[in-house]
Structure formats: C-alpha cells, structure tokens
Amino acid sequence: MSQEPLAALMANKAKAVQAIVEEMTSLEDAFHYFLNLTQKQGGRHVAAAGFNSKEFESLRSLCQHESLNLLPPPLRGHAGKIHTAITPVEWGLANTGTLVLNSASEDVRLATMLADTHVALLPVSKIVPDVESIEKDLDDILKTEPATYLAFITGPSRTADIERVLAIGVHGPQALHILIMENDAE
Amino acid sequence: MIKTAQNIKSYKKQLKEALQDKFLGTALNNFNKAYRENRPGVYEGIEFEAIKRDIAQDKDAAIPRLLELFEEFKSHAEEAGVTIHLAKDAHEANQIIARIARDNAVKHIIKSKSMTAEETYLNDHLEKKGFMVTETDLGEWIIQLRHEGPSHMVMPAIHLSRYQVGDLFEKVTHQDLDAEDIDKLVKVARKELRPVFLKADMGISGANFAIADSGSLGLVTNEGNMRLVTTLPRVHVALVGLDKLLPDLKSALKILKLLPRNATGQAITSYVTWIKGANECRNAPQEKKEMHIVFLDNGRLELSKDRVFAEALRCIRCGACANVCPIYSKVGGHKYGHVYIGAIGLILTLFYHGKENDRAIVKNCLNCQACKAVCAVDIDLPFLIKKTLGAVMDEDGRKPIKNQLLSKVMPHRRLFHFLLRQAHLAQKPLARKGPMIRHLPHFFEKQHGFRSLPVIAAKPFRDRWLNMDTGVKSPAYAVSFFAGCAVDFIYPEQAEAMIKLIKTWSVKVMFPESQSCCGLPALMAAEEETAAKLAWQNYEAFQNTASDYILTICASCASHIKHYYPKVASQAGISKTDMAIFVEKVIDFSSFMVNVLNVSAEAFTTGDKKVAYHAPCHLCRGLAVTEEPRKLIEIAGLTYVPSADEEVCCGFGGSYSVDFPEISAEILGQKLDNVIQSNADILVTDCPGCVLQLRGGMHKRDSAMEVKHISEVLSEQLKKC
Structure with missing residues (x-):
C-alpha cells in the first residue's frame, strides 16, 4: 500500500499546527539538515537521543566537522544547554499530524523537552492513519513495560493563556521540525 | 483568595x-x-453527538465501580513501582502530599495545572508547611502571582488583559516590558521558570485519565510544562480525582477525541502523555523516579451513588x-x-x-x-x-417567598388563574390604555426598567375561546391546544391568530379548559413537587380529547413537557408508555405548519417586509427545531434576513429577568443590537416569553421595529378569501 497520501496528510496536518515538515532520503541528509539548522539559529550545543551507537558516532563526527558540540549522554548534566535536539520517533498519526515517541529513556525526554528546537525523524513507513491504528501497540506498551512515558507530540509547545492569543514556544520546544524519512533511509 | x-x-x-x-x-x-x-469547523468529520453518547455510556458504566477500578489501577501501578494513596477529603490529600515532600527532603515544588489541586487548595497547605511552590502553567503562574483563583478551567487567567499581565511581569522581572507583545510576555515565563524547573525536587501534576487495566495516567496539555514537571524533579506526585478512573485505553482515546476540540478547538493538544510506573530519573536514588499517585475522594464516592447527581461525575473538565x-x-x-x-x-x-x-x-x-x-x-x-x-434550599431549611407562593398557589389552577385576573385590575392605573405598563410601581427598583412590561390581558384566552368560531367541516386534523400562561393571560391574540390561521387548513382545535401552567416556572425555582403536580394535572386535562397533536405556540412549554413530564410520570402512577404517547403528540407551531400541514406559498400574499428571527432556546436546543420557523417565514411571503447570534438566549429566562435584571438587560441589549443591525422591519420569534422580553426592550428603546410571534405575522400574511 502506498504511503504517499498518508505522508501528505501527515505533513499537512503537522504544518497546520506550525510544525515544519521536510522529506529526507538518508540519515546523513537528516543530520546535515539538523546541523545547518542549529548553525542558522546560532546554536552551539546539540543533543541526540534514541540512536544506536553507530548513528550517534556518525553524528558526532559531523558535529566535530561543523564545530558544534554534541552533548554526551546522560543529558541531565547539560539540561540548561541544549539548543537543538534530534530524535527518531516511533509513529506518525496522519489525521492530526502527531508524532508518537516512547520516551521511557530520560535522555529522550530531556532532549525533546528542553531543546529550543526539536528535530524528529519519522520513517514514512511508520505513518498510520490515526491513533486507533496503533491502539493495540500502545496498549501493549502500557500493559507490558515495567515503566513507560509515551508522548504524543503535535507541533511545538503553545499557549493561549494571555487574551487567548496563540503564542508558540512556552516551556517546550519553540519549533518542531519533522523529517519524513524515505523507507530505505534507515 | x-x-x-x-x-x-x-x-x-x-x-x-x-x-x-x-x-x-x-x-x-x-x-x-x-x-x-x-x-463547526473543529468538529468537521467528527460525529460529536454519537461520540458524546458513547463516552457518557462508558462513564456511566465506570461511575458505580470507581472503587473496583481504583483497586485494579492500584495493583498495576504498584507493580510498576508507584505508591498509591486514597485521600478521603481535601485535607487528607494535602497532608499526604506534604508528607511525601517532607519524607523526601523536598524544598522546591513545581506544579503543572490541576483543577483537583485547586479544589483542595493544595498550594496554601504546602506553603503553610514551608515548601516553595511554583505554578508553571502560564495562566496558573499568573494567577498564583496575583493570589487569585482560576476564572476558567482551561484558561485560568482569561479575565486578565495583556497590560495587567505586563504590569505583573514587570514586577517579577524588575524590567520594563512591552505588554503589547504577547509573545514577549510568554517568553518571560519561559525564561523565569526554566531555572525553577531545573532546581525543583518535586513535581505535582494532575491527570485527565487514570487507566485501570494498566495503571497508567493520561495527561492532555499544550505548554510543555507538565512534561518538565513530571521529568526533571526526582519526585512526582499526581493528584487525581477518583472520577478520572477509566477501565481501559480505549475509553480514554474516545474522550481524547472530544476533550481538546471542546476545550480549545484543537483536534489534539500539543502534548498527550501516558505515564506508567517509576520511570528512569538519573537524579533520584537508584535512578528511578519516586512516584506517588494520590486519588481524591472528597465526596465523589457519595456522589457516585446518587441517582440524580452521579451524572455530574462524567465531567471531563473541558470548560465548554x-x-x-x-x-x-x-x-x-x-x-x-x-x-x-x-x-x-x-x-x-x-x-x-x-x-x-x-x-x-x-x-x-x-x-x-x-x-x-x-x-x-x-x-x-x-x-x-x-x-x-x-438541594441547597433543602439544606438551608428555608424557602424564599417566591417559592412559598409558587408551592401554595400554582397547584390550584382556579386560585392561580383568579390571581392572574386580579393582576389585570391591579395594574390598570399603571397601564392607562396601551399594551405596556407605563410606569413600574415603586417597589420595583430602577434596574428593572430595562424593558417595558406588558399588561395582563383584560380577557384571557380561555374566556375568549368560549366565543370563538372554531367549527371546521370534515377536519383534516384534530388538535388540542396547550396555551401556557403567557399566551393565555398576556398574549391571547397570539393564540387567536394561530387558531384563525390553521382553520384555513381545516384543522379542528380543542381547548381542554382544566389545563394549567406547564410547570416550568416551578421547576426553575426548584419547586419540584409543584412542577410534578402541574405535570400530572396537565396530563389528566388532555386525556379526554381525541387529538392527533397537542399544539403549542410556546417553545418553553413544549420543551418542558417533552423533557420533564416523563421524569415524573411514575410517581403519579402514569405508565411510561402512556406518558410517551402524550409527549409524542406535543408539537410546536412551526413544525406543525411546515411538517404536518405542509403549508405552501400560494396561501399567503407576498410582501416586501424583511424579517429577522430570534430562535428561542427551548425551540432550537430544547426541541432541536431550527429550520422550520425560517422556512415558514419565507413560505409566508416574507424575506428572512439573518442576524448575528440568532440562537443565543434573549436573556428572559422567566423569573431570571426579575431576579438578575442587570444581566438580563446586558444579554437583551446585545440581542437587540444584532437584530437592529440586520436592517429587518420585523423581529419574529416563536415563544411568548421571548416576545415579552424582546418587545419590551424594543419599546424601551423607542425602536420602530415590531416584535411579533410567528403566528401573528403568518395570520397577517394569509390571503383573504
């Protein structure tokens, strides 16, 4: 089944809630995008969580090359420093433009919560129509994991607490970039 | 506070x-x-009515077994390393939380938004015990700094302007701020609170869902503060009302479909977080979060057993x-x-x-x-x-004069009607010759003068009826007319117009004379015994007439009869089926004309009059009749011109407008402004109560716009044979 219409819906819905959506063909491209973005914003310290050691190492050498500091895990010691963070996500829910992340790892949580900008890698194959499509998977996680922190993230953090005027970027990330990864990109 | x-x-x-x-x-x-x-845009493609009933069913199934769900939740959560508490009241909940803080050598506490914590006045308690407590939701932080309570369940600081917030933040930051720029104000909160997050020892959150079959919590938020509150500090305490317990994830996901849409008009909030167990926390002993969930009873279990009020526990705090x-x-x-x-x-x-x-x-x-x-x-x-x-009046053990009068007079139709007739005589000196009372008697205070009041008719409908020619040869339909007090005693001409009109379509009208007030005013005053008596009397009054329909021209009476009478049938030994047959027959004027008589434009003259329409609450919401009156206006050769907020209340509400005249006046004023802006020639509605309010308001403004019951304009538009 073609994922194209789902990916398009996912992108539209996410853009409607102020996320930035791009398509990437390789992990390396995604890392470059991430580092360029950080440099454009004048950031210096970046964080990555949820990657295997090979991926993490390749990002680290790219960072060195660009004179950016990839904060070493655990991130708790650098909580005040994270400018940009990159993480993979488990699923995308197309009908609301929502990312689903299993954030049981503290580093995944700190990276996605404390960064000014969060860059999320979403494999196109992991885009599903709606939350009901993964209800069984979520239920299994909640029932079988000894502890879990499942996050649905839809756009950057926001508030309308002052005069109901929408303002983006309160306590969570001020920008959310979703990089939709082609199937063989992993 | x-x-x-x-x-x-x-x-x-x-x-x-x-x-x-x-x-x-x-x-x-x-x-x-x-x-x-x-x-409407927010709910596009979402079947609100079906989903809400589905959720209500889930909730109704969960409410009687809250303790069972609690035990199930507890076993799963404890297995996952969480300590579960059950507090019988607000004080106990606050004590438990203070004890957790003390046992863990906590100094700084950060909080995310929790109405349940507002309910228990948790901050006051913790501060008294010497803890530093900081609210981190922007709105909650603002009201905490101002020492206020929330003015909305979802947007706690909605009562404040950006300038008030700007002044407050200037005091907090000791810097000049441009209050015009809301983005900058929001960034003040981000900057000021980030260090507080980082140094806090304990985070307190609420929860939207407590899922029994996995022992997990669901939290629905936007700002990202709750995620920090539940992640950064080494201790997390969630304070959760027992009513938040649900059997499974499925029921939570159903609620999630409506909660953000109803609350903030979002398809989903920025963050929905599902937390189970003591998660990894590198600044805690054994690198595991010290996690506690305090369930709050505070009257919920008692409420769950109440036949009438248990329904209130369904509430998901959307604020809509x-x-x-x-x-x-x-x-x-x-x-x-x-x-x-x-x-x-x-x-x-x-x-x-x-x-x-x-x-x-x-x-x-x-x-x-x-x-x-x-x-x-x-x-x-x-x-x-x-x-x-x-219930409040019962607990207080005394009744206001209004209630004493209602319960003494209303169940006795003859006495009640006698008094109404006397009222006509009493107000004569005030009315002179017009249809409006010229001067309010001095015992009314001046705030009641926002609208002119009509005089009680010299001859009520029930007397005029005796002389009316209502004969119809081979009737197409036989209907019984339910007049209601306002039509019978204030606006009998509305009923006369209606009867004259439907006679044209060979409708035979009957008027059971022992009918009385529908009982709505008694129910509004919480005089339930009286309301029930009136329901039974009216049911009896209509038993001997063989009619196809029970026709009303008062939306409030019709809606009240349809919704309330079935609730009190059994107490008088009236079977459910018999009552259902009775209320099924009740029909409003517009629906009768459009859907039963199928009236067509040929019967009416065409005019160039523009008509604005006010939708009575009890018609558009009470009876879900929305298209028929507007159609009828067009069929009758008039031009319907839409005006803003047609379905918003006119501010009458029966005795509400006497009890709270200033608010009633505000609501009415806005309604009239909207109607006048539509440039209509006439304002039409289909409830005598709304006519009273709207006509009185227009009269007071000396406006040339006429206010009429739809039966009156239709009868005027009828072609002369």
Whole structure:
C-alpha cells in the first residue's frame, strides 16, 4: 500500500499546527539538515537521543566537522544547554499530524523537552492513519513495560493563556521540525 | 483568595462590579462568539453527538465501580513501582502530599495545572508547611502571582488583559516590558521558570485519565510544562480525582477525541502523555523516579451513588459549558463559580465546597440549554443546576417567598388563574390604555426598567375561546391546544391568530379548559413537587380529547413537557408508555405548519417586509427545531434576513429577568443590537416569553421595529378569501 497520501496528510496536518515538515532520503541528509539548522539559529550545543551507537558516532563526527558540540549522554548534566535536539520517533498519526515517541529513556525526554528546537525523524513507513491504528501497540506498551512515558507530540509547545492569543514556544520546544524519512533511509 | 458570595445580596453587588469591567465584558464576549463560530469547523468529520453518547455510556458504566477500578489501577501501578494513596477529603490529600515532600527532603515544588489541586487548595497547605511552590502553567503562574483563583478551567487567567499581565511581569522581572507583545510576555515565563524547573525536587501534576487495566495516567496539555514537571524533579506526585478512573485505553482515546476540540478547538493538544510506573530519573536514588499517585475522594464516592447527581461525575473538565454560557460571558468565572466555574461549577460547588459557596451562584442560570448542547459527556446541566438549587434550599431549611407562593398557589389552577385576573385590575392605573405598563410601581427598583412590561390581558384566552368560531367541516386534523400562561393571560391574540390561521387548513382545535401552567416556572425555582403536580394535572386535562397533536405556540412549554413530564410520570402512577404517547403528540407551531400541514406559498400574499428571527432556546436546543420557523417565514411571503447570534438566549429566562435584571438587560441589549443591525422591519420569534422580553426592550428603546410571534405575522400574511 502506498504511503504517499498518508505522508501528505501527515505533513499537512503537522504544518497546520506550525510544525515544519521536510522529506529526507538518508540519515546523513537528516543530520546535515539538523546541523545547518542549529548553525542558522546560532546554536552551539546539540543533543541526540534514541540512536544506536553507530548513528550517534556518525553524528558526532559531523558535529566535530561543523564545530558544534554534541552533548554526551546522560543529558541531565547539560539540561540548561541544549539548543537543538534530534530524535527518531516511533509513529506518525496522519489525521492530526502527531508524532508518537516512547520516551521511557530520560535522555529522550530531556532532549525533546528542553531543546529550543526539536528535530524528529519519522520513517514514512511508520505513518498510520490515526491513533486507533496503533491502539493495540500502545496498549501493549502500557500493559507490558515495567515503566513507560509515551508522548504524543503535535507541533511545538503553545499557549493561549494571555487574551487567548496563540503564542508558540512556552516551556517546550519553540519549533518542531519533522523529517519524513524515505523507507530505505534507515 | 477565592471569595464567593455567600448570600444573594452580596452576590448582586459583586455582579454589578463585574458588569462594569469593560475589558472582561469584551474579552469574554469575543471568546464566546469565536468559540461558537469555530466549533463547526473543529468538529468537521467528527460525529460529536454519537461520540458524546458513547463516552457518557462508558462513564456511566465506570461511575458505580470507581472503587473496583481504583483497586485494579492500584495493583498495576504498584507493580510498576508507584505508591498509591486514597485521600478521603481535601485535607487528607494535602497532608499526604506534604508528607511525601517532607519524607523526601523536598524544598522546591513545581506544579503543572490541576483543577483537583485547586479544589483542595493544595498550594496554601504546602506553603503553610514551608515548601516553595511554583505554578508553571502560564495562566496558573499568573494567577498564583496575583493570589487569585482560576476564572476558567482551561484558561485560568482569561479575565486578565495583556497590560495587567505586563504590569505583573514587570514586577517579577524588575524590567520594563512591552505588554503589547504577547509573545514577549510568554517568553518571560519561559525564561523565569526554566531555572525553577531545573532546581525543583518535586513535581505535582494532575491527570485527565487514570487507566485501570494498566495503571497508567493520561495527561492532555499544550505548554510543555507538565512534561518538565513530571521529568526533571526526582519526585512526582499526581493528584487525581477518583472520577478520572477509566477501565481501559480505549475509553480514554474516545474522550481524547472530544476533550481538546471542546476545550480549545484543537483536534489534539500539543502534548498527550501516558505515564506508567517509576520511570528512569538519573537524579533520584537508584535512578528511578519516586512516584506517588494520590486519588481524591472528597465526596465523589457519595456522589457516585446518587441517582440524580452521579451524572455530574462524567465531567471531563473541558470548560465548554462556560465558553457558551451567556451569563459567564458577561460576568466571568470569578463570579460564576467557586473553584469549579461555569455550569458544572454551579453543581459541583455544593458537593466539593459546601452550600455556603453555592447558595448565591446556583441561582444564576437562565436555563437556556447552551451548556447542555455543547457538553462532551451529555450532562443535563441546566436540570442538575435546578436540582442543586433545590438541594441547597433543602439544606438551608428555608424557602424564599417566591417559592412559598409558587408551592401554595400554582397547584390550584382556579386560585392561580383568579390571581392572574386580579393582576389585570391591579395594574390598570399603571397601564392607562396601551399594551405596556407605563410606569413600574415603586417597589420595583430602577434596574428593572430595562424593558417595558406588558399588561395582563383584560380577557384571557380561555374566556375568549368560549366565543370563538372554531367549527371546521370534515377536519383534516384534530388538535388540542396547550396555551401556557403567557399566551393565555398576556398574549391571547397570539393564540387567536394561530387558531384563525390553521382553520384555513381545516384543522379542528380543542381547548381542554382544566389545563394549567406547564410547570416550568416551578421547576426553575426548584419547586419540584409543584412542577410534578402541574405535570400530572396537565396530563389528566388532555386525556379526554381525541387529538392527533397537542399544539403549542410556546417553545418553553413544549420543551418542558417533552423533557420533564416523563421524569415524573411514575410517581403519579402514569405508565411510561402512556406518558410517551402524550409527549409524542406535543408539537410546536412551526413544525406543525411546515411538517404536518405542509403549508405552501400560494396561501399567503407576498410582501416586501424583511424579517429577522430570534430562535428561542427551548425551540432550537430544547426541541432541536431550527429550520422550520425560517422556512415558514419565507413560505409566508416574507424575506428572512439573518442576524448575528440568532440562537443565543434573549436573556428572559422567566423569573431570571426579575431576579438578575442587570444581566438580563446586558444579554437583551446585545440581542437587540444584532437584530437592529440586520436592517429587518420585523423581529419574529416563536415563544411568548421571548416576545415579552424582546418587545419590551424594543419599546424601551423607542425602536420602530415590531416584535411579533410567528403566528401573528403568518395570520397577517394569509390571503383573504
């Protein structure tokens, strides 16, 4: 089944809630995008969580090359420093433009919560129509994991607490970039 | 802190002050309007009615077994390393949380938004015990700094302007701020609170769902503060009302479909977080979070056993009942609730914060049904508000004069009607010859002068009926007419017009003379015994007439009969089926004309008059009749011109307009402004109560616009044979 219409819906819905959506063909491209973005914003310290050691190492050498500091895990010691963070996500829910992340790892949580900008890698194959499509998977996680922190993230953090005027970027990330990864990109 | 009026006199003083707050009035009015206008778009492709009933069923199944669900939750959560507590009341919950803080050597506490913590006044308790507590939700932080309670369940600081927030933040930061720029104000909170997050030892959150079969919590948020509150500190305490317990994830996901849409008009909030067990936490001993969940009873278990009020436990705290309430939009949440505000607040206050705090506010309801229509869990809020009013009066053990009179007079039709006839004589000197009372008697205070009042008719409909020619050869339909007090005694001409009109379509009309008041005014005053007696009397009155329909020209009577009579049938030994047959026959005028008689344009002359329409609450929401009156206006050769907010209440609400004249006047004023802007020649509606309010308001403004019952304009448009 073609994922194209789902990916398009996912992108539209996410853009409607102020996320930035791009398509990437390789992990390396995604890392470059991430580092360029950080440099454009004048950031210096970046964080990555949820990657295997090979991926993490390749990002680290790219960072060195660009004179950016990839904060070493655990991130708790650098909580005040994270400018940009990159993480993979488990699923995308197309009908609301929502990312689903299993954030049981503290580093995944700190990276996605404390960064000014969060860059999320979403494999196109992991885009599903709606939350009901993964209800069984979520239920299994909640029932079988000894502890879990499942996050649905839809756009950057926001508030309308002052005069109901929408303002983006309160306590969570001020920008959310979703990089939709082609199937063989992993 | 929260100072809710404990009696009606001081309440009215507070209301007066609130009505003078121009920023509040404009802000909440815009909010109310924007919310209603955005709603259809927000719900596109979502079957609101079906899902809300589904959720209500789930909730109704969960409510009687809250303790069972609690035990199930507890076993799973404990297995996952969480300590579970059950607090019987607010004080115990606060003590438990303070003890957890002390046992873990906590100094700084950060909080994310929790109405349940507002309910228990948790901050006050923790501060008294010497802990530093910081609210981190932007709105909650603002009201904490101002030492106020929330004025809305979802947007706690909606009563404040950017300038008020700017002034406050200048004091906090000791810097000059450009209050015009809301983005910058928001960034102040980000900057000021980030270090507080990082140094806090304990985080306190609420929860939207407690899922029994996995022992996990679900939290629905936007700002990202809750995620930090539950992640950064080494201790996490969640304070959760027992009513948040659900059997499984499936039922939570159903609620998630409506909660953000109803609350903030979002398909989903920025963050929805599912937390189970003691998660990894590198600054805690053994790198595991010290996690506690405190479930709060505070009257919920008792409420869950109440046949009538258990329904209130369905509430998911979306705040929509305030968003659409015409009264909330005039006076704001600090004057429309205690801790919980809006329609649900008027109910829950009695159970969670006592009758003293509910005594005055619970009277402030128009019964316009707007809250009921938007409720995501199908709570019959206006009905429960009246039930709550009754419960408060019972607890107080004394009844206002209005109630004493109602219960003495209304069940005795002859006495009641005799008094109404006397009223005509009594007001003669005040009325001179016109249809309006020229001067209000001096015992009315000046705030009642916002509209002119009609005189009681010299000859009520029931007397005129005796001389009416109602003969019809080979009738197409036989209908019994239910007049209602306003038509019978104030506007008999509306009934005459209607009868003359339908005769043209060979409808035989009968008028059972022993019919009385429908009972709605008694129910509004929480005189349930009287309301029930009137229901039984009217049921009896219509038993001997063989009619196809029971026709009304009063939307309030029709809606009340249809919804309330079945509730009290069994007490009088009337079978469910018999009552169902009776109420099924009740039909409003417009539906009868359009759907039964199928009247067509040929019967009417064409005119060039433009007609604005006011939709009575009890017609458009009470009976869900919306298209027929507008169609009928067009069929009758008139031009219907839409005006803004047609389905918003006119502010009448029966005796509401006498009890709260200033609010009624505000709501009416806005309604009339909208109608006048439509450039219509006539304002038409189909409820005599609305006619009274609207015509009185137009008269007071010396406006040339006529206000008519739809039966009157139709009869004028009928072609002369």
